[in-house]
Structures are given as structure tokens and as C-alpha cells.
Amino acid sequence: MTGTIPKRRRASRGSGEDLRAEIVTAAKALLAKSASADAMSIRAVADAVGVTAPSIYLHFTDKDDLLSAVVADVFTELDTAMLAAAEGLDAPMERLRAFGLAYVRFAISHPEHYRIALLDPCPRPDVDAVLATAGFAHFQATVKQCMQAGIFADADPLPITFELWSAAHGIASLMITKPFLPWGDKDAVAERVLCAAALGRAAADLIGGDVTPQRVTDWVATQQPDSADS
Amino acid sequence: MTGTIPKRRRASRGSGEDLRAEIVTAAKALLAKSASADAMSIRAVADAVGVTAPSIYLHFTDKDDLLSAVVADVFTELDTAMLAAAEGLDAPMERLRAFGLAYVRFAISHPEHYRIALLDPCPRPDVDAVLATAGFAHFQATVKQCMQAGIFADADPLPITFELWSAAHGIASLMITKPFLPWGDKDAVAERVLCAAALGRAAADLIGGDVTPQRVTDWVATQQPDSADS
DNA sequence: TGTACATCAGTGAACGCGCGTTCACTGATGTAC
DNA sequence: TGTACATCAGTGAACGCGCGTTCACTGATGTAC
Numbered sequence: 001m002t003g004t005i006p007k008r009r010r011a012s013r014g015s016g017e018d019l020r021a022e023i024v025t026a027a028k029a030l031l032a033k034s035a036s037a038d039a040m041s042i043r044a045v046a047d048a049v050g051v052t053a054p055s056i057y058l059h060f061t062d063k064d065d066l067l068s069a070v071v072a073d074v075f076t077e078l079d080t081a082m083l084a085a086a087e088g089l090d091a092p093m094e095r096l097r098a099f100g101l102a103y104v105r106f107a108i109s110h111p112e113h114y115r116i117a118l119l120d121p122c123p124r125p126d127v128d129a130v131l132a133t134a135g136f137a138h139f140q141a142t143v144k145q146c147m148q149a150g151i152f153a154d155a156d157p158l159p160i161t162f163e164l165w166s167a168a169h170g171i172a173s174l175m176i177t178k179p180f181l182p183w184g185d186k187d188a189v190a191e192r193v194l195c196a197a198a199l200g201r202a203a204a205d206l207i208g209g210d211v212t213p214q215r216v217t218d219w220v221a222t223q224q225p226d227s228a229d230s
Numbered sequence: 231m232t233g234t235i236p237k238r239r240r241a242s243r244g245s246g247e248d249l250r251a252e253i254v255t256a257a258k259a260l261l262a263k264s265a266s267a268d269a270m271s272i273r274a275v276a277d278a279v280g281v282t283a284p285s286i287y288l289h290f291t292d293k294d295d296l297l298s299a300v301v302a303d304v305f306t307e308l309d310t311a312m313l314a315a316a317e318g319l320d321a322p323m324e325r326l327r328a329f330g331l332a333y334v335r336f337a338i339s340h341p342e343h344y345r346i347a348l349l350d351p352c353p354r355p356d357v358d359a360v361l362a363t364a365g366f367a368h369f370q371a372t373v374k375q376c377m378q379a380g381i382f383a384d385a386d387p388l389p390i391t392f393e394l395w396s397a398a399h400g401i402a403s404l405m406i407t408k409p410f411l412p413w414g415d416k417d418a419v420a421e422r423v424l425c426a427a428a429l430g431r432a433a434a435d436l437i438g439g440d441v442t443p444q445r446v447t448d449w450v451a452t453q454q455p456d457s458a459d460s
Numbered sequence: 461t462g463t464a465c466a467t468c469a470g471t472g473a474a475c476g477c478g479c480g481t482t483c484a485c486t487g488a489t490g491t492a493c
Numbered sequence: 494t495g496t497a498c499a500t501c502a503g504t505g506a507a508c509g510c511g512c513g514t515t516c517a518c519t520g521a522t523g524t525a526c
Contacts, residue, residue, distance in 0.1 A: 055504080177351065192393070
């Protein structure tokens with residue numbers, strides 16, 4: 001592995017950005033291949049880029065700094081995937097479903113990237129300002145659209161955004177950290193969970209007020225024409 | 231820190247189990263104090279117990295072995311907390327709520343323990359056979375009770391157990407890994423999310439078949455007496 | 461009750477490793493004249 | 494167009510560290526006689 005470092009031309013004067021981007025890309029690739037985030041060592045990244053370890057410090061102050069850059073890149077990629085999935089869809093619920101499904105699919109197909117961005121402790125809490133992320137903003141806007149369409153009660157979209165995000169995150173992260181559980185068709189499970197979450201919020205808003213276990217039970221009894229058992 | 235190791239009596243012939251238990255307890259305490267699972271080094275654990283590092287290997291084959299023991303202990307503690315919360319409750323939905331809330335509260339008050347058990351990669355996938363865990367079994371039994379009470383459609387409880395578990399896990403793990411987000415009252419948020427998840431599943435089972443975005447939208451429209459906007 | 465001895469829980473020192481980071485340096489690049 | 498030179502991207506060697514793990518050992522414990 002050492003010794004076979006590919007030759008690379010020294011960057012010309014102004015083009016420091018090129019190597020920086022290459023480093024982030026290499027770090028992501030290393031993470032994707034490895035079992036854990038610890039495998040992304042400064043030396044391994046430098047090796048992959050074809051450069052010596054100290055060079056990394058010309059572009060990042062720290063290992064955490066590099067990790068933050070990777071996380072930011074992952075968030076951007078996730079946002080792109082979500083936008084692509086919802087492209088051409090107009091109905092707010094359809095968009096919501098597309099976003100959620102794209103989110104879970106991204107997590108399943110890039111488990112290590114998802115891990116460092118959303119499961120591991122944040123390297124730099126402020127850099128990782130999730131709320132400022134494009135993906136979060138797009139998601140929240142769609143929640144607002146659902147409110148305006150009368151699917152959810154019209155109010156501050158933030159709590160419901162958190163709620164639906166946590167539904168997607170919950171199923172995605174369990175599938176990632178406990179892959180040996182009998183999930184069955186993960187895509188179908190994700191779809192089922194996401195739709196139930198949206199439906200649950202819609203139903204809760206219809207019922208109104210604080211939903212308690214008793215009220216859930218009562219509501220179900222009301223909906224059933226007869227107290228069926230069959 | 232070194233040098234002030236408390237004197238400990240050598241264990242008598244048969245009582246190897248005592249030190250083993252002490253080691254697990256010390257490891258848990260170290261994890262709870264530290265920011266990350268990496269802080270639980272063999273040396274630190276040995277120090278905390280008042281023993282030298284090689285002694286650990288008399289009771290655990292590996293660091294992973296120790297970690298697995300800690301994870302198992304955490305699962306047991308979680309199960310105990312859940313059972314305690316549901317004690318004396320008979321109505322299945324009340325029990326479900328108590329379980330879920332206890333689960334989230336445990337996660338929030340023991341974030342590092344929750345992290346190694348449910349967020350970090352499993353040290354030994356087979357030891358961590360979640361399905362065999364007492365807590366999971368109790369939870370699944372309660373889901374079955376809800377089915378028998380007619381709240382959910384009567385079927386294999388496993389998928390719904392996964393679904394509701396992922397709801398609790400989603401909100402708990404987001405609150406842990408992104409503590410700087412404006413959650414508001416975490417307890418109230420957890421309650422709200424858990425009840426919506428249960429309600430969503432109940433509603434989905436009432437509607438029947440695969441729930442699509444279109445059907446959610448249609449169902450909401452049906453339920454609303456007039457196409458209100460106020 | 462007293463002594464010799466086998467057991468084995470715990471020790472002390474050391475191993476090799478890979479890590480993040482530093483520092484004085486080198487030499488290709490681009491510029492001034 | 495040609496040459497001297499300043500710049501600064503990238504280097505090579507080294508630092509100190511804490512880690513998991515090993516190994517030959519020691520000496521308190523419990524037992525056999």
C-alpha cells in the first residue's frame with residue numbers, strides 16, 4: 001500500500017481548492033469502505049490522495065475540521081438525493097413521501113456516511129448546524145405545504161418536521177446499526193413506517209389537543225363500525 | 231490519578247464473579263462520564279476498579295468481550311426501567327406508552343450507555359441478539375395485547391414492534407446526537423411522537439391495505455366535516 | 461492444631477503499533493526586471 | 494526572450510502518546526496430611 005503512491009502534480013499557485021476537494025472525496029471513500037469512522041486516519045486519507053500526511057494540514061486545521069467538511073459534504077449529497085426524488089411531484093404528501101424514502105434509501109446505501117453525519121457525536125456542533133442545512137429547509141418547507149393543504153393543522157412546521165424526521169431517522173438508523181434483525185424488505189418497511197408516521201400526525205391533529213393513550217383507544221373504538229374481532 | 235489506586239483484597243478462590251461484575255460496573259461508570267465510547271480503555275477500567283490492566287483478561291477474553299458484557303448489562307437495566315414504568319398498568323395502550331416513554335427517558339438520561347448499545351456498531355453481533363432481550367420480548371408482548379384489544383389489526387406483532395421501537399429510537403437518538411437543536415420539552419416531544427406513532431399504526435390498520443400518500447390525503451379529506459381552513 | 465505445598469488471582473514490565481501533529485526543509489511555480 | 498528570485502505547496506523525519514495485549518512472575522489462599 002505504501003510506496004505505490006500515485007504521482008501527482010504539485011498544485012499550481014492559486015488552486016489550493018482542488019486538493020482540498022480531493023481530500024474530502026478521498027476521506028468519504030475511505031469511510032464508505034471501512035467498518036468504522038476511526039479508519040479514517042489522516043495518514044490513510046493522505047495516502048489515498050497521493051500526498052503526505054502533513055499536507056492535509058495545509059487545507060484543514062484539524063482532523064475534526066476535515067471530519068466537519070466531510071459531514072457537510074454528506075449533508076449536501078443527501079439534500080441532492082432528496083430533491084431529485086421529489087422532482088416533478090406536486091402533491092405535498094407525495095413530496096413528503098419521496099423525501100422520506102430518499103432519506104432512508106440514502107442512509108441504507110451509504111451507512112458509514114450516514115453514521116458520521118447523524119449517529120456519531122458531532123465533531124463541531126456549530127458547523128453541523130443542521131437547521132441551516134438545505135435538506136432540512138426543503139423538508140420543512142414541504143411540511144408547511146402539507147399544512148396549507150389541510151393535511152396537518154396549520155402551525156409552526158418545526159415540531160412536525162422534527163417528528164417526521166425522527167420517524168425516518170429511527171427506521172434508517174436501526175436498520176444500519178442492527179442489520180442482522182429480520183427486517184424483510186427494507187424499502188417496504190420504510191415506506192410503511194413513513195406513511196404511518198404522517199398518517200398518525202394527521203389523525204392526531206384531527207383529534208386535536210394532547211393525544212393520550214386513552215384517547216387513542218377511544219378513537220379506534222369510534223372508528224370501528226362494530227366492536228369486531230374477526 | 232495513577233498511584234492513588236485503592237487497595238483491594240485479593241479475591242478468594244471461587245469468587246471470580248465479584249471482580250467481573252465490578253469491572254462491568256466500572257466500565258459503565260467510565261462511559262457515563264466520558265464524551266465517547268473510546269474513553270473506555272482497558273487501562274482506565276482497570277484503574278477505576280483498582281487493579282492492573284492484565285487482570286481484566288482473567289475475566290474477559292477481549293476488549294470487545296467486555297464491551298459486549300456492558301451492552302448486555304445496559305439492556306437489562308433498560309428492561310428493568312421499562313417494566314417499572316408499566317407496573318400496575320393494565321390497559322395495553324397505557325402500557326405501550328409507559329414502555330415507550332421509559333425507553334426514551336432512559337436514553338436521554340444515560341446517553342452514552344444508549345449510544346454503545348444502540349448507536350455504535352455492535353461489538354459482537356450475535357451476543358447482541360436484540361430479539362432475545364427481555365426488554366424486546368416484553369415490548370412485543372404488549373404490542374400483541376394491543377392487537378388482541380382491537381387497537382391494531384391482529385397479526386404477527388414483529389413488524390409493528392419494529393415500527394414503534396423505531397419511533398422511540400428515532401426521537402431518542404436524535405435528541406442524543408443533536409442535543410443543540412431546539413427540542414423544547416423533550417419529555418413532551420417524546421410523548422407526542424410516541425402517541426402519534428401508535429395512532430398512525432392504528433389508523434393505517436383501520437384503513438387497511440398499503441397506505442399511500444394519496445390515500446392519506448383522501449382519508450384526511452373524508453374525516454374533515456367541511457373543507458375547513460380556519 | 462501445625463506445617464508443607466499446590467493453586468491461581470493478580471502483578472510489573474514490556475512489546476509493537478498507529479495515531480495526530482510539529483518543524484525545518486525543498487524545489488516547482490510564477491513573477492519582476 | 495532570458496535570467497534571478499520570492500513564494501509557498503508539499504516533504505521527510507521525528508515527537509510523544511495511549512492503546513490492546515503478552516508473558517514470566519509472585520504471593521495470598523485454601524487444602525492435604
